[in-house]
Amino acid sequence: MANNWAGPSRRLPENESSIAYVQMDGLAVMKMIKHSHEEATRNLEIAQGALLGLVVDTRLEITNCFPFPKHNDDTMDEEEYQLTMMRQLRRVNVDHFHVGWYQSADVGNFLNVPLLESQFHYQTSIEESVVVIYDTQKTTRGFLSLKAYRLTPQAIQMYKENEFAPENLRNLKVGYETLFVEVPIVIKNSHLTNIMLLELSEMIPEEEGSKFLDLGTASVLENQLRCLMDRVDELNQEAIKFNRYQQQVLRQQQDKNRFLVKRESENAARKAKNESPLPDDDINKLFRPIPAPQRLNPMIVSGQIQTYSQHISQFCSQSLAKLYITQALQNAKEGKSTP
Amino acid sequence: MALNTTVKVHPVVLFQIVDAYERRNSEAARVIGTLLGTVEKGIVEVTNCFSVPHKEYEDQVDAELSYASNLYALNHRVNPQEVIVGWWATGNEVTSHSSLIHEYYARECKNPIHLTLDTTLQNAKMGIRAYLNVPIGVPGGSVGCMFTPINVEVTCYEPEVVGVQLCQKTVAGGVGGKKIVEPLLDLAQVAEASRRLTGLLDQVLTYVEDVLAGHAQPDNAVGRALLDMVNSVPKMSNEEFENMFNSNVKDLLMVITLAQLVKTQLQLNEKLTLLTTL
Numbered sequence: 001m002a003n004n005w006a007g008p009s010r011r012l013p014e015n016e017s018s019i020a021y022v023q024m025d026g027l028a029v030m031k032m033i034k035h036s037h038e039e040a041t042r043n044l045e046i047a048q049g050a051l052l053g054l055v056v057d058t059r060l061e062i063t064n065c066f067p068f069p070k071h072n073d074d075t076m077d078e079e080e081y082q083l084t085m086m087r088q089l090r091r092v093n094v095d096h097f098h099v100g101w102y103q104s105a106d107v108g109n110f111l112n113v114p115l116l117e118s119q120f121h122y123q124t125s126i127e128e129s130v131v132v133i134y135d136t137q138k139t140t141r142g143f144l145s146l147k148a149y150r151l152t153p154q155a156i157q158m159y160k161e162n163e164f165a166p167e168n169l170r171n172l173k174v175g176y177e178t179l180f181v182e183v184p185i186v187i188k189n190s191h192l193t194n195i196m197l198l199e200l201s202e203m204i205p206e207e208e209g210s211k212f213l214d215l216g217t218a219s220v221l222e223n224q225l226r227c228l229m230d231r232v233d234e235l236n237q238e239a240i241k242f243n244r245y246q247q248q249v250l251r252q253q254q255d256k257n258r259f260l261v262k263r264e265s266e267n268a269a270r271k272a273k274n275e276s277p278l279p280d281d282d283i284n285k286l287f288r289p290i291p292a293p294q295r296l297n298p299m300i301v302s303g304q305i306q307t308y309s310q311h312i313s314q315f316c317s318q319s320l321a322k323l324y325i326t327q328a329l330q331n332a333k334e335g336k337s338t339p
Numbered sequence: 340m341a342l343n344t345t346v347k348v349h350p351v352v353l354f355q356i357v358d359a360y361e362r363r364n365s366e367a368a369r370v371i372g373t374l375l376g377t378v379e380k381g382i383v384e385v386t387n388c389f390s391v392p393h394k395e396y397e398d399q400v401d402a403e404l405s406y407a408s409n410l411y412a413l414n415h416r417v418n419p420q421e422v423i424v425g426w427w428a429t430g431n432e433v434t435s436h437s438s439l440i441h442e443y444y445a446r447e448c449k450n451p452i453h454l455t456l457d458t459t460l461q462n463a464k465m466g467i468r469a470y471l472n473v474p475i476g477v478p479g480g481s482v483g484c485m486f487t488p489i490n491v492e493v494t495c496y497e498p499e500v501v502g503v504q505l506c507q508k509t510v511a512g513g514v515g516g517k518k519i520v521e522p523l524l525d526l527a528q529v530a531e532a533s534r535r536l537t538g539l540l541d542q543v544l545t546y547v548e549d550v551l552a553g554h555a556q557p558d559n560a561v562g563r564a565l566l567d568m569v570n571s572v573p574k575m576s577n578e579e580f581e582n583m584f585n586s587n588v589k590d591l592l593m594v595i596t597l598a599q600l601v602k603t604q605l606q607l608n609e610k611l612t613l614l615t616t617l
Contacts, residue, residue, distance in 0.1 A: 026506040027354040033502045034449045035353045036384070038418065064358070069416040081413065088410050091403075092390045093362040105578055139498040143528055144505050175609050189506055196357050197507050199465050203493040221594060230497065232601070235608070298612070304606050308380060309598035314524070315592040316598075321585055330580050333572070 036104035425452030
């Protein structure tokens, strides 16, 4: 396991199947979009649901999906809901193999402990499961944002042991960059669906799809930067904690040394007076070793900050492109109006 | 029963119907199911649907109604606002079985809508049609009912438009294969949009030149639309534009540098905390 930096395309040991890419049906995509959008506009909550499909060679096909009800509803157990739903869908010949789950995220802030835990449970029970994150804000602005993630083998190992001390992480070579691996998504539609799409394109007015050419960047940037600042603050707190821990360990070390030296001198004095030396107390009982702070939270926060920065850079690059287009237009207009 | 109701369908519903048709059992010629949505002041908005197993015989229809109510209850837990607004069927005509099925749905809701999607592709088109059931006949004499067509429109939430646009790229596939498409990166999408815009502008320009040269008939409505478009470009003097442009570019560049800085800082932090030995 130690030399297993493999990404999804390299060879993995036989007991692990690798998923090279995820193929989604247009139906699953549209259902996810609809559910996430309705949850976001009505309740401002995150939408979650299950993905159904099949595994073919190195490709994970997702053909359908269904949403999960809210957790505060106690009339039916969640497990029961899932099982009933899947049984009903099986009656109409829908693929009922549960291959993963999806979650909507606002501005990309999805990386937290519950997500890791859920994905860990999924991946240990179903080998090839993925979690698909759908970004509501970004899609409303006009760019469809769907990403599929899987936990790396190292991350699974780390979770199994449930030990997040620094030495453990060093042994497994887990860092915030190797927690998740992104799997590329492609969208495929059957021929009949393609025909339907052609019909649909005639019925949807032309101007409705150009939201992403909007030049306004201030509000979006503000939001993203604010989230980034919050996360950086959190990371700062974690770093302070770690520094404090280091200082404590250092001080404890010094105390230990001083105690030993004192002991030595006492023993030497007693020997000079021909008395029996003092028993050697167990050092560790007197100076209990201070536990190292858990590294899970800072790692998650770092991963989150990384995703934020990536998003922000992407957003800025396309805003720059749009600005340059307007500059070209303005220059053309100036060129025409001056003569 | 107001006959001026319009039906607004979301693309999800159409995707579901096509998928259910493709997955039907081998002996079924058509598939039926329930339509879910909301009714508001004469406009029926259909936002979801599911299929119901059924069998059709000569003069009888067997539909699994318990399945339908189960699935509706499950769906209601996730989305309490969606109610049954009608039912759908594939095929291009309304058969006698339809009235039987329609009666059942009339018990579930008022004025159920009947939607048909022609998957058999008669007339070389997949027609989407909707009907309402109206009673006809002579009062006191024989009474019957007739399915009258009503208008169908397609509406989408904004993100749905984005999804549909991406899926539409699979249409322009190769001869033998179904083309697959990846969700585009931001920059690529902007590039493609600008290409599309230039294409549209070229079309408009050729039309205007044709009119000027007398090849094409001038159309007043088109002319007025063109005038609107040209006037909607905001008039800014050169300096104003330069200012706006430069300040925006400076902001964006600064944010990009900050983001890169944060990334390098993260890596450094990771190395420091993980690799220090005490």
